Amino acid sequence: MSAHATAAPPAGRADAAPRRRRRRHRLLIPLGLAALLLSTTLVTHAVDQPDPDERGFLSPVATGDDGGSRLADALRGRGVTVQRETDPLRALLAVRGGAATLFVPAPALLHPDTVGALGSLPPTTRLVLVDPPRRVLEAVRLPVEPAGRRWAAQAVGPDARDLPCPLPELRQLGRAAVGLQRYAVAPGGSSAVRFCFGDGLALLPRPSDGMVVVGASDPFRNERIDEWDNRAFATALLGGPGRVVWLDLDGPEPPPVFGEGSTGRPAWSPTPGGSTGVGGPGDGDGTGDDGPGGPGGNSDGDSDSEGTGDDSRADRPDPPNPLWSAFPGWLWALLAQLAVAALLAALWRARRLGPPAPEPLPVMVRSAETVLGRARLYEKAGARDAAARTLRAAALDRLKSRLHLPPTAPPADVAAAIAERTGDAPRWADEVLHGAAPETDRELLDLARALDRLTRAVAPHAAAGPYPPAGAPPTAAVPFQGPPPAAAPPAEGPPPPAGPHPHRAEGDPR
Amino acid sequence: MTWRAALLLAVGALTLPAWPAPFAGLLVMTGAVLLLVLLDRVLAAPPGALTATRQGDRAVRLGGTATVALLLHNPSGRTLRAKVRDAWVPSAGARPDVPPSRLVRVEPGAAVALPSRLTPLRRGDRPAVALTVRSFGPLGLGFRQRAGRPATPPWTVRVLPRFDSRRHLPEKLSRLRVIDGTQVSRGRGHGTEFDTLREYVVGDDVRSIDWRASARRADVLVRTWRPERDRRLLCVLDTGRTSAVRVGDEPRLDTAIDAALLLTALAARAGDRVDVLAADTAVRATVTGTGGPALLPRVVHALAPLQPTLAETDFDLIAGELLRRQRQRSLVVLFTALEAGALGEGLLPVLPRLAARHRVVIAATHDPVLTALTTTVPQRPADAYAAAAAWRALAERDRVRTALARHGVTVVDAPAGRLAPTLADTYLRLKSLAQL
Secondary structure (H helix, E strand, O other), X not given: OHHHHHHHHHHHHHHHHHHHXXXXXXXXXXXXXXXXXXXXXXXXXXXXXXXXXXXXXXXXXXXXXXXXXXXXHHHHHOOOEEEEEOOHHHHHHHHOOOOEEEEEOOHHHOOHXXXXXXXXXXXXXXXXXXXXXXXXXXHOOOOEEEEEEEEEEEEEOOOOOOOOOOOHHHOOXXXXXXXXXXXXXXXXXXXXXXXXXXXXXXXXXXXXXXXXXXXXXXXXXXXXXXXXXXXXXXXXHXXXXXXXXXXXXXXXXOOOOOOOOOOOOOOOOOXXXXXXXXXXXXXXXXXXXXXXXXXXXXXXXXXXXXXXXXXXXXXXXXXXXXXXXXXXHHHHHHHHHHHHHHHHHHHHHHOOOOOOOOOOXXXXXXXXXXXXXXXXXXXXXXOHHHHHHHHHHHHHHHHHHHOOOOOOOOHHHHHHHHHHHHOOOHHHHHXXXXXXXXXXXXXXXXXXXXXXHHHHHHHHXXXXXXXXXXXXXXXXXXXOOOOOHHHOOOOOOOOOOOOOOOOHHHHOOO | OOHHHHHHXXXXXXXXXXXXXXXXXHHHHHHHHHHHHHHHHHHOOOHHHOEEEEEXXXXXXXXXXXXXXXXXXXXXXXXXXXXXXXXXXXXXXXXXXXXXXXXEEEOOOOEEEEEEEEOOOOOEEEEEEEEEEEEEOOOOOOEEOEOOEOOOOOOEEEEEOOOHHHHHHXXXXXXXXXXXXXXXXXXXXXXXXXXXXXXXXXXXXXHHEOHHHHHHOOOOEEXXXXXXXXXXXXXXXXXXXXXXXXXXXEEHHHHHHHHHHHHHHXXXXXXXXXXXXXXXXXXXXXXXXXXXXXXXXXXXHHHOOOOOXXXXXXXXXXXXXXXXXXXXXXXXXXXXXXXXHHHHHHHHHHHHHHHHHOEEEEEXXXXXXXXXXXXXOOOOHHHHHHHHHXXXXXXXXXXXXXXXXXXXXXXXXXXHHHHHHHHHHHHHHHHHOOOO
């Protein structure tokens, strides 16, 4: 039993472990796939969506995917003047010069203090806001509010809700990718707000008859301007009056400075020459508010289309990191020296006292490896008939030698001899020894047990005498030294068979 | 450099607040410590000048403890302060009396002995691998250490087989003496070789009277007999793949070596000549042409380094060697495993040649796992399959045994612990039957 006990459990454990792993896989693989799909989608969407805070987002000079250079070119191709402004105040001043469209592609970048000024534009000006957040809508006191946002922009026609578009230049257009952010009339707002393109575009009559809120930036961006009727939509919306003032902000706008006199910076003062025509950069050598003696005079980068919006930030030198002065200098020196000490300690530990000692390992082959492997093969292949045949043949061999029957004895004689010895019915012994092959593992186990019982029942008498004394015949040089008396303790039941594999030739004295 | 250099620098770092210019202080202190380390390193005793030798045990029985001392001589003019690591292979079970972490001090011109106690875990040759000396300077800040300086003195401890079966030797020797007739009787029946003629004394077996010799003399003479002597015994050990199988807790080869040693001891006492051959795909060990008291130590030393190889044994080679070496008829004991594949394809084709000239005995260890598989009551279906596989293996073994017996080969198949005494009994029986 001991060998069974030691041999069997590893097989069971080896069997159970893969099954548990398989069960875990069954749960993990679909969940992991779903998580992978979800995260891929989210990441792709986040990458795909343009960020209005980015540099060059819908800028007339930016040629990237999110830029607006193609829109600017298209407008100029229609004979529309594109005037790029990087300062909101200058843009407001420029609009007052005559009929114009003020295009604000990133209203979220406007400072809260300057947003309000958009509400008081001259009536000849059309203001186009692209996807303004709720904060801007409230600051300009527009009677609309955001009402639902789609996952991605949808191409919609101008009369998507069976109402003619209020702007005549947009009426004959086809579908444009406007349907990203939808708008609705704010509670308490006037009903004069008119919508078109399926709520993606709101036209507000109140400050002037041309305040337009567009829900998506897609029709204006380089990347998508050629899809659908986007180009026609953008040029028709912006190019009406023949002049576009394009407010191009690089980042969040700094707060407006209200001049106190002491700083010499007049409040809301436009700087001369700060505006640059997009077609001809180069006249923008005007400096910031500090006057012509500033760094703008000698820096070429300033005269570029960079604009002058961040001049005041650029000409101040970077202050040193305040952390350096927060602690005394010796602390930094101390830390550095401790680091050197740690380096020395590492060098000390790095040198080993001689290499590891290698040794070839001896060959190890587990005992009965092939036999156990064959047993597993039998089990895996379900070779019950082969196993049963082997067991029966082995049992028959043992029984015949113990019952002093010749190896050629017919089955009936064997069964009769067994019945005589054990008192069982001969039919039962015959069935066990020559019956049908087992169909299930259970039957095989029962057969193995029955055979075991048979051989054990026949054994005691056989142990009494059939073995000749060792060494008597010369051919018994393989004497049955087998079980030394001390090695076979009497079992509680019938004594086990005298030897694991009694030699049949010797077992038979006849 | 050592931990002291790092500690010195770290302690020096605490004085930095007192320095007028902390970063200059950092540079000065780091430079000073590095300078000290360099100086210390230069002042250390050069390890290349040391000479190392060994002395101690060359052989030890498995389970025993050997002591091998490393003698470190310092011929340089400086005191050696060093950590010494004397590395042996892991299975040598070396425990140095002075652990490598302790500092060894050797005055100029003096020598020190560093003993290691080896308790090997396995049979075979256990070599010393590497000697490493880390020589520290007087301040203990820096050290010198180079691979191969000083050179590792080669030393190998041969771990001899345990020879557990020698406890059976007295009993077998007493049986041998009975057969020899030296102790119990000097009569007829215990030998087959003619010894001498002597005068008849009352009590002698009348059947042993040599009438022809008596006719030539006035006295009645009887013949005396003695057992055969100066027979040849050849132990052949198969070190191929079947010898690697672990039976019990040791490989089959170790059991075979144990049995071969008992047989050799017995045969040497009985006055037979014993040769030993170990082979798998090549001859691994041979002992020839010795007898007497020197035989057993020689065989032990020859068999000790044998290791099983994962190769099929070339019985052709073994048979060729046997036929070439042994012209006279001798008893060939082949230690192998009764495995149908290995013996059926390798041994059986060459067996007729071998059996025609020699008396062949095959000694095999059988596996207790197989016995257990076939005798336990099956509890689960897997047990039934295992029992079927084991019965099939046993049936194959019986087939091999029958095939061998057909060639007149004697097969000794016993469990691991019983192989040596069973084989000795077989030898004694063959000897008493004059079948050598």
